[in-house]
Amino acid sequence: MPTIDDVARMAKVSKGTVSSVFSKKRPISKEVSDRVLEAAKQLNYKPNFLARSLANKETRIIGLVMRGEKTNLSQFHMSLINGVLQECYGRGYRLLINLMSAEYMNRVENQASDPVDGEILLDPRVEDPRIIERLKLEQPLVVIGRPPQAYEPRVSYVNNDNEGLACEITEYLLGLGHRRILFLNAAAYSTVAEDRESGYLRAFRQQGKTVEVGDIVSNDQSLTKREFGYEQTLTLLSRHQCYTAIIADTVTVALGVYQAAHELQLRIPDQLSVFAFSDDSVFSPALQPPLSGVRLNPDRLGEEAARLLLEQCSQAHRPAKRVVVAAELVYRDSCAAPMQVGKL
């Protein structure tokens, strides 16, 4: 690989001059510039990214940090990435996706900072060392989702109004006449689970109704999402007849719910209403009747996050900002008034 010295020698100028021809950071006469470019072309020279970035402390790469455990990206993630890429395009930023196993990353010999100017962090947890670490490094950071309470004022983030949405869904189901609604929530350690739980509880409280312990179950991650939906529905509905509606964390969880309902010979929506907290792959033939859900607009989440991040990258002073991305409930045919409602 030819280096800047080779070009300098061939064009009979100093390396500083060659550098300036490429970076355009200081004016170079047309003659010299042409000579350098010509030499570079002949040698097939391109500035070395690593050397350049090491010297000027800029990579024009942003990172996307995902949970190490996740090994299969959902449509939600895919749209989100799409949104991020949208924003990078044309502004000359590349995207580095870091999906390494925590086990791998924690080994001493693999420790190293990533070559990024800033990062977008997904799936924040109630206790999240990743955020703390990045805050210490004072590196530009945007979280998608709500950061832990303690750091909320200090970090920029973009989020849906999960609390409000959960409340809205719950109100809708209560309005249909349901009394006991099983909430198959996200993992307890995620901040999103906290927010959705609050929303669910608020809806009950506002109507003066009570929630029983055990009506909210969170996915401890030892099961896949689908298994979680399946197992919980099978176990809880066969034991207690009381649940007439289920709010599932994602469409995949809902898929498990459908499967269990089928085995329990419960007809959806007559005997069981189902609402999902996402809106991926909803047209799968496995989802009959069509599933009601929430359009979280993941592409907008990604777009706004990237926008905030790139803004931070270009500023010395970085005030923490937050953006709420609008989401809307989509009512399809998986919910109805509970059959027994008249009989009580």
Place this chain on the structure above:
Amino acid sequence: MPTIDDVARMAKVSKGTVSSVFSKKRPISKEVSDRVLEAAKQLNYKPNFLARSLANKETRIIGLVMRGEKTNLSQFHMSLINGVLQECYGRGYRLLINLMSAEYMNRVENQASDPVDGEILLDPRVEDPRIIERLKLEQPLVVIGRPPQAYEPRVSYVNNDNEGLACEITEYLLGLGHRRILFLNAAAYSTVAEDRESGYLRAFRQQGKTVEVGDIVSNDQSLTKREFGYEQTLTLLSRHQCYTAIIADTVTVALGVYQAAHELQLRIPDQLSVFAFSDDSVFSPALQPPLSGVRLNPDRLGEEAARLLLEQCSQAHRPAKRVVVAAELVYRDSCAAPMQVGKL
């Protein structure tokens, strides 16, 4: 940001020793190692990626190079990325997605090699400077799709059997009794368009039937995929009654075909058969009747490409390999025998 010198000073050892503690490339006594690690933790030190990579010429990042024009990733691309990520996971590789406008990249001040150990290149063209350039640099490279004829023996690639699939689809439609089949093919400059065209022609030839000029149209990219399907169908079918079937490049093109058919009051499949050369989002309610298509298994394409690439990255000698990913036709309800067939 603390550097290796800070740690060395604090642990009272040389920087070479600190380096070895982290890289584990030469033995260090337990006492010294512990002292260094302790100092590193106190200083919150992490090796600098750029400096390390500059010195040892390895980044453990692989790049994904997409066409600059594309600004919205399809499900096909998303699954493909998913497959690549799958393979990176656990082996400690990160993925750099480079989706920059050609215009941006070609400006002198933005020229620079990417910080990658190798690259996966998408959508190869009949003339593809990107491939030529990378071949010159002797950088590990895997193409998804068929490389230009001239370079085929020298580059590794993974591909579907596009020629065979196109032939199979065409045979199927001919078998149903169609005589004139409009092929809304990919852009003429892509190698995939060439292969699919050959397959289409072969099917006709094998049955001793002839293709008229104009039965194959390729998307010149001035229109979106959907517009392409819509405009071509509207124009060609209202002008010539002869076409009773259409092979569409992608589901999105097919969506345009459906729309145009609706406006022309042509019933699918009775009056018009439609077959798509992909299988994304097929369950959209906009696609009634369900669309026949080809499951190209993009996740497998991505996975195999990453596997080949990582294999190349770890070897000095890199023989060009190729992998064919199996694809299968999916027959749904968008194709039938043409209505007029009995009347002739």
Place this chain on the structure above:
DNA sequence: CTGTTAGCGCTTTCAT
């Protein structure tokens, strides 16, 4: 407008 020189932070010989 151009040349010179001192780093950027790490790895890697070569000594010891």
Place this chain on the structure above:
DNA sequence: ATGAAAGCGCTAACAG
């Protein structure tokens, strides 16, 4: 097993 010093290829500050 550890230290010392010479790069990796580029940018940036200073001179002129």
